Amino acid sequence: MSSNAAAVSPDTAQNPEPHKPQSLYQKKRHTSDIVLRIVIYTATAITVAALIGIIGYILWNGIPHITWSFLSSPYSETRASMKGILPMIINTLYIVVITLLISAPIGISAAIYLTQYAKQGKLVRAIRFTTEVLSGIPSIIFGLFGYTVFCILFRLQTSIIAGCLTMAICVLPTIIRTTEEALLAVPGSYKEGALALGAGKFRVIMGIVLPCAMPGVLTAVILAMGRIVGESAALLFTSGLSYNMPSGFFSQIMSSGRTLTLHLYQTAREAASPDALNVAFATASVLLIFIFILNRLASLLSKVLKKG
Structure with missing residues (x-):
């Protein structure tokens, strides 16, 4: 014990530094x-x-x-046994599909032009400023514009096609801005390398830039789809509140038709009885479930595209 203690001198022992008080x-x-x-x-x-x-x-x-009868039967204000939302589901799908067919090609093409072809100058800055302003305008103003232009001036009356044209204007800023950000996020070295190998500009954009930006483009479309599904003010002026069962595609889009959100608004507004309030809650639940499924599918598809 004494020899071990003597082997450790005070000079070699490591003593901890004294604790310094915090300033x-x-x-x-x-x-x-x-x-x-x-x-x-x-x-x-x-x-x-x-x-x-x-x-x-x-x-x-x-x-x-929410029952199968509720999802698959028509709606009647006078008959308590007919409180289904099938016409509203069909009208919602019509408006979503037709609006995206109009707005998605225009919005994506505009974003490609602004990021790949247009010279960065006053015109591009003015277009981007305009899209940002349009994205902040209340939807009821779009509804008033659509009612004045499409329903009255173009004599489309209150119809699904008038609602689709109005909603296409509503979602264009979202599609353009989100697609722009996705295209600008693609590394410039991809484009430069393809151009150095002799590929044309159009082929580079369609074969390299756009596929790389596809998850972001898909996000733009999904955001627009969510805006369309949840819209009520703009469609209240343009598509109307008819709950008749669709008899055909072309006849239906030229006639009035309420969507799920408009049906929710109308039933909640007239909820004088518990049955009407139950219909409103059930419709809201269907909307939430539909949006959740939509977002999950978009997320899965985005992951698949990123891996590809």
Whole structure:
């Protein structure tokens, strides 16, 4: 024991450094970090709780009233046994598909032109500023414009096709801006390498740039689709509130027809009886489920495209 103790001299022993007191600045920074973390966690908890509470409340009151008869039968205001939403589902699909067929090619083509062909100058800045302004305009103003131009000036009356044309204008800014961001995110080396190998500009865009940006383009289309499904104010002026069962494609798009959101608005507005309120909750639940499925499919498709 004595020999081992003697072998360790005081000079070679490593003594821990004395604890240095924190400066006032370090204490303030530590306190501010704790306060900021508490604020962030509290805000996150409130947001998540509010979201779960709203969705849970709607589903809790709506899912028990969703039956096969509710999904597959027509609607009647006078007959209690006919409170189905099949016409509204068909009208919603009509408006979503036709609107995307109009707006998606125009929006994607405009984004390709702005990022790949147009010279970055005053014109491009003006177009981008215009799209940003249009994306912030309330949808009811689009509805008033669509009613004045398409329903009255073009004599389309209140019809699904008038609603589709109005919604195409509504979602164009979203498609253009989101597609632009996706195209600009593609590394420039891809394009430069293909051009150096002798490929034409159009072939480079269609064969390299656009496929690489496809997940972002798909996101733009999905965002537009969600806007169309959830829109009510613009369609209230243009597509109308008819709940008649569609008799044919061309006859239906030229006639009035309410979507699921308009049906929800109308039934909730006239919810003088518990049955009407149950129909409103069930319709809202169908909308939430539809949007959830849509987002999941978009997410899966985006992952597949990224892997490809």
